[in-house]
Amino acid sequence: MKPAGKARQHPPAGWVVPRLTLIVATLERSGSNFLTEMMTQTGVLGKPLEFLHPESPPKGLEDRATSTIARLHLAVELGATPNGVVAIKMFPDHMAAVAQDVRLSAWLGTPRWVWLRRRDLLAQAISLRIARQRNSYTSEEKAEADPVYSPRSIGRLMRRKAEQDAAWSFHFARTGITPLTLWYEDVERDPLGALSAIAAHAGIAIDPGLVVPGRRHKRQRDDVNEEWRRRFLEEAGDPDRFVEIGEESLRGKKSTRLGKLFGRLRRPKR
Amino acid sequence: MTQTDRLGRPGEFFNSHVLRAVYPGRGKTIEDKCRLVRDMGTSPNGVVGIKMFPEHYPTPRTGIRFSEWFGKPVWVRLRRQDLLGQAISFVLARQQHAFVSHAAPKFVPEYSADDISRTITEFCVRDGRWTAYFARTGQQPLEITYEEIERDPDHVLHSIARAAGLDLGGYRHAPPMTFKKQRTSLNDEWRARFIAERGDPDTMSAQREKVRGWLGELLRRRSLKAID
Numbered sequence: 174m175k176p177a178g179k180a181r182q183h184p185p186a187g188w189v190v191p192r193l194t195l196i197v198a199t200l201e202r203s204g205s206n207f208l209t210e211m212m213t214q215t216g217v218l219g220k221p222l223e224f225l226h227p228e229s230p231p232k233g234l235e236d237r238a239t240s241t242i243a244r245l246h247l248a249v250e251l252g253a254t255p256n257g258v259v260a261i262k263m264f265p266d267h268m269a270a271v272a273q274d275v276r277l278s279a280w281l282g283t284p285r286w287v288w289l290r291r292r293d294l295l296a297q298a299i300s301l302r303i304a305r306q307r308n309s310y311t312s313e314e315k316a317e318a319d320p321v322y323s324p325r326s327i328g329r330l331m332r333r334k335a336e337q338d339a340a341w342s343f344h345f346a347r348t349g350i351t352p353l354t355l356w357y358e359d360v361e362r363d364p365l366g367a368l369s370a371i372a373a374h375a376g377i378a379i380d381p382g383l384v385v386p387g388r389r390h391k392r393q394r395d396d397v398n399e400e401w402r403r404r405f406l407e408e409a410g411d412p413d414r415f416v417e418i419g420e421e422s423l424r425g426k427k428s429t430r431l432g433k434l435f436g437r438l439r440r441p442k443r
Numbered sequence: 444m445t446q447t448d449r450l451g452r453p454g455e456f457f458n459s460h461v462l463r464a465v466y467p468g469r470g471k472t473i474e475d476k477c478r479l480v481r482d483m484g485t486s487p488n489g490v491v492g493i494k495m496f497p498e499h500y501p502t503p504r505t506g507i508r509f510s511e512w513f514g515k516p517v518w519v520r521l522r523r524q525d526l527l528g529q530a531i532s533f534v535l536a537r538q539q540h541a542f543v544s545h546a547a548p549k550f551v552p553e554y555s556a557d558d559i560s561r562t563i564t565e566f567c568v569r570d571g572r573w574t575a576y577f578a579r580t581g582q583q584p585l586e587i588t589y590e591e592i593e594r595d596p597d598h599v600l601h602s603i604a605r606a607a608g609l610d611l612g613g614y615r616h617a618p619p620m621t622f623k624k625q626r627t628s629l630n631d632e633w634r635a636r637f638i639a640e641r642g643d644p645d646t647m648s649a650q651r652e653k654v655r656g657w658l659g660e661l662l663r664r665r666s667l668k669a670i671d
Contacts (some may be wrong), residue, residue, distance in 0.1 A: 265647065268647050269647040272645060272646050272647050275645075276645040277644075277645050278644060278645050279645075283644075292583075292586070293578070293583075294574055294575070294577075294578035295578040295579065295581060298578070328579075331575060331578050331579065332575065335571045335574050335575050335578075336571070338571070338574070339567040339568065339570070339571045340647070342526060342567050342570070343526075343563055343564065343567050344647060345526070346525075346526035346527040346530065346563045346567075347527070347560065347563060347641055347642055348638065348642040348643070348644045349527055349634070349637075349638040349642050350644060351525075354524070402581070406580070406581040409579060410579060410580045410581050411580070412509070412510060412515075412580040412582060413502070413503055413508045413509050413510050414502055414503060415497070415500040415502045415572075415576055
């Protein structure tokens with residue numbers, strides 16, 4: 174919730190709330206670049222970028238994205254298609270940071286939410302680990318280093334992504350918002366279907382003859398991903414054990430009881 | 444699933460509370476629980492069905508290896524899209540001590556936004572445990588939702604059969620069912636009130652940090668929550 178004593182800034186006089194705002198709620202390595210690129214190409218579903226990223230704004234906008242307010246101005250200026258639809262891509266941490274400074278609805282109206290998730294969490298973690306090590310997050314960025322396999326790091330990233338996904342789950346449940354839920358795997362299989370679903374969710378007509386152009390962002394997945402997956406499952410994938418994707422399991426460290434923790438979950442806290 | 448006579452007879456055989464109520468005297472040891480699965484969870488074609496919450500999974504600490512008893516299972520992951528609806532339903536059931544439609548409520552429920560919020564958190568955490576389990580082991584369950592079952596139970600049953608390599612032929616689900624929906628206008632009332640009180644979409648709730656903390660801690664360590 175909003176921290177005590179900190180006022181959230183209102184839009185300036187003359188601010189025009191967008192006709193419609195679409196927010197793509199997602200996590201890293203969920204195929205969001207592919208989806209948002211396609212949305213932009215429709216010409217009617219906004220031009221979603223990570224405008225509200227609190228630390229790492231879209232490339233070329235670093236000098237202008239110096240505050241939440243500046244980032245909101247950029248979102249409306251650069252995230253809109255000619256029909257006035259503004260689109261933004263967000264991770265849970267972006268939302269938490271923005272909520273400290275503004276009431277998003279005062280600036281952007283009541284958004285329509287698209288929740289883009291990935292079923293294969295292991296593939297997502299491996300993809301992120303490789304991207305970070307190579308410092309290459311899209312196919313256009315040249316790899317700077319060779320990735321080194323680390324099951325502990327993959328386990329940590331899986332845990333982190335599961336936590337972040339749960340944060341979106343909680344947000345939508347608490348607010349009663351019903352997002353359009355899309356899965357990376359389904360978007361890959363049927364990109365036009367995904368765009369049509371977004372358009373229907375937003376109440377916007379798209380060209381029925383729309384053809385998705387070739388993707389600028391190519392898939393980065395290669396043999397390394399497959400090799401790491403095989404190795405991880407071999408080393409840590411025992412189906413008879415439960416949960417253990419943390420460091421202890423991969424070190425073979427003796428475990429600790431979690432009964433108390435679960436007791437805490439079940440007991441009402443006053 | 445039980446009514447098809449081909450998809451096992453899934454029960455909560457690893458949940459000691461349920462065992463005490465439904466099969467008194469049975470399931471006192473882990474081996475007996477496994478035998479109970481065989482005795483009570485099997486349909487005439489030899490298919491075994493088990494229903495499990497994440498805390499019920501019989502890890503090696505219980506003294507068995509699940510795969511040695513039951514082979515490589517076909518997983519069906521059942522979730523509810525409407526997590527708020529799920530939490531309200533659970534809070535009502537827990538307060539009334541009535542988890543199924545044929546159980547008479549023992550208490551008058553009292554609205555508590557804190558209770559609902561905690562329950563949403565708990566469900567997020569427990570769902571995250573399944574997510575982590577399937578990811579770590581590379582298993583791909585058949586995913587179905589409560590809402591899909593409500594909409595088209597036949598489609599769901601046939602999907603489960605296909606995933607299990609079985610054919611239900613022209614089987615069609617025929618009510619009546621033992622379990623009926625418990626939902627009343629009170630669920631809607633609580634939902635509207637909760638959203639009015641706690642549903643500000645312009646915040647990311649502090650509860651989010653709890654989800655992160657609890658789930659993180661659970662996934663960081665080995666889950667030792669044994670069956671009992």
